[in-house]
Amino acid sequence: MTYEETPVSLAEAPTRRLNMIEAINDALDIMMERDPNVVVMGEDVGYFGGVFRATAGLQKKYGKTRVFDTPISECGIIGVAVGMGAYGLRPVPEIQFADYIYPGLDQLVSEAARLRYRSAGEFTAPMTVRSPFGGGIFGGQTHSQSPEALFTHVAGLKTVVPSTPHDAKGLLIAAIEDNDPVIFFEPKRIYNGPFNGYYDKPVEPWSKHPDSAVPEGYYSIPLGKARIVRPGHAFTVLAYGTMVHVASAVCAEKGVDAEIIDLRTLVPLDIETVEKSVEKTGKCLIVHEATRTSGFGAELSALVQERCFYHLEAPIERVTGFDTPYPHSLEWAYFPGPVRIGEAIDRLMKA
């Protein structure tokens, strides 16, 4: 923590109703204001303000040398950010879609993640890579992917996925202040409203959801701390991003008393909250949109099995995307929606 201030009581802070894009924009604005070393860059983020409007207005406010467009080169964007970090800046590069982060992977895995380790702390990579991720928007194969497991597998990277405007702002501020490289995945399906998986019903905007009340000004949510979305006793749900809302909706629909945990940070994981919950409920449902094999759910399942074995009353359920590339026309057959989650819940309840 760079800033020594009296803690803000969020309960008393004035709030505004923001959607997730506005909350992210607010976080960037606040951090650019507070720290002259924060620099925002990426494809179309400057004058235009980003293809999702996350950086709207920032270039006008902070100037072209702090918010600027880049060539279409993810390897260059990440590589340049590593060099800026080595100089002493705090870069916040954007990768337009998580599906396009792969050309920058060598710079993330071999460089950003290892800089501190291989130089014994002489050089660090205090950067936050923001990237829209996840499906549910008819994005087809290259605008829908959830590649978080590729990053949670890399020693030296932190991986964060917010699920509400309130968390998005606080977590992004914490990520930018963190001295380790952070991959900040923004579930684009819930940029405008908390999509619940019932794709055939109208989607509510964030303004109707309590978590769109975003405190004004600076606050941060510590990385590595999960959020209990709903306390319960029947079973534990481990989810993050869009799937927090989908799982919550299905549990509500089925009227089950589930304890729903939004992990928020995947690495470092809030293992304490996970253990405490599963020890209480004795059952665990893991939900993610990413493909199943070697997905982050496998790690979660292994951890729960190793650490809560004697409390488990049923096999751990893992509801995920299928092991195929993300299809376009068959999106809702792929998406781990209410039917797939519902059947897993039935199995847990019967066990």
Added chain:
Amino acid sequence: MSGNARSNLPSLALHVPEPRFRPGDKVDYSHLKISRAGEQPRPDEQCPAAETHPLCLDLVRVLDDQHRATAPWDPRLDADTLRRMLRAMALTRAFDDRMYRGQRQGKTSFYMKCTGEEATSVAPAMALAGDDMVFPSYRQQGILIARGYSIVEMINQIYSNRADKLKGRQLPIMYSAREASFFTISGNLATQLPQAVGWAMASAIKGDSRIAAAWVGEGSTAEGDFHSAMTFAAVYNAPVIFNVVNNQWAISSFSGFAGAERTTFAARAIGYGIAGLRVDGNDPLAVYAATQWAANRARANAGPTLIEHFTYRAEGHSTSDDPSQYRSAQEREEWPLGDPVNRLKQHLIALGEWSEDQHTAMDRELMEQVKVATKEAEKNGILGHGLHHPFHTMFEDVFEELPWHLKEQSEQAIHERRVKWPEWSEGWNQA
């Protein structure tokens, strides 16, 4: 797909480059166009990039066949500076020889020499300011030596001993020396190029006056990072110097596999719209002058420069390599640009500022200096002899703080030591 309607067209043929000489072949370098020293114009440092394009196909040279410095690229260094340059190059060579031997004696696992290429690191280091950040590859140990970095520290790193600043985490020669503005070396080729551009962009964003310089071998210019770096440097007019050390060989692959059959490496600059220079990499004065030109250009906000250093990798790629398996041994002997240390030595002798006797005495003194440093470093241990960093340090610096899973794994590692050595205790480094 033969026998179809297109059978009247000639068959396509794949071209796979082949070096001119293989083991046992007689070497004839007459195909190499070696420009005469002094014949290359020196454009204004702030000229449009296009004005440098003829120099991308030429070879900037200062020292002529009689070892005299020629205008217009003569950097006009005083004799003391020339002697310092000679000394740093000779020390680099003495260091390499000793470390190579150390590897053969089992004191470390690995080493890489830069024999024949000393000018491409020592001369630029002397032409840059001490706080300009350098982003080296693994063959620029001459920069650390020219910047006066402790060779004991370098050997500690090579031996991965208990005094190794990098705590034994890194392969030998992958130095990191922030105090010498020397960026941490990575095993992943060419990644340092966009990083250097980013550092230079940061310096420009902050209105600083420091510049960045990066090194890469000609083989690694084939990496995508090279293209990204050149593009970003050009787009943002970043104050950065790219040094392409064209030593003709990337392990066993000759430079043709990086595209050298078609054009020069300096000529890559043309397509990006940045300044390019091709220099005699075995001519320390030409290398110094080119770096000085590019540094002045960068500092004047006139943009980046790509310098190709045309040189020859006189030794094997590394201690794990045997070049006699893929190239003619004669190549080194016949190399038409000679040896950089000898050329500077002869230049100083021609100036009346040096002598064979002085040189012999200096070499003896440097050998002794390296020997003393080696003994000093050996007190801190050599690889595999037990004097290394405590192994719990393996878990540090992955993140700024140790997360729970690394704490658990650290405890596991300590537990394993206790199982293997029941007498083990904290502070006891035997492992």
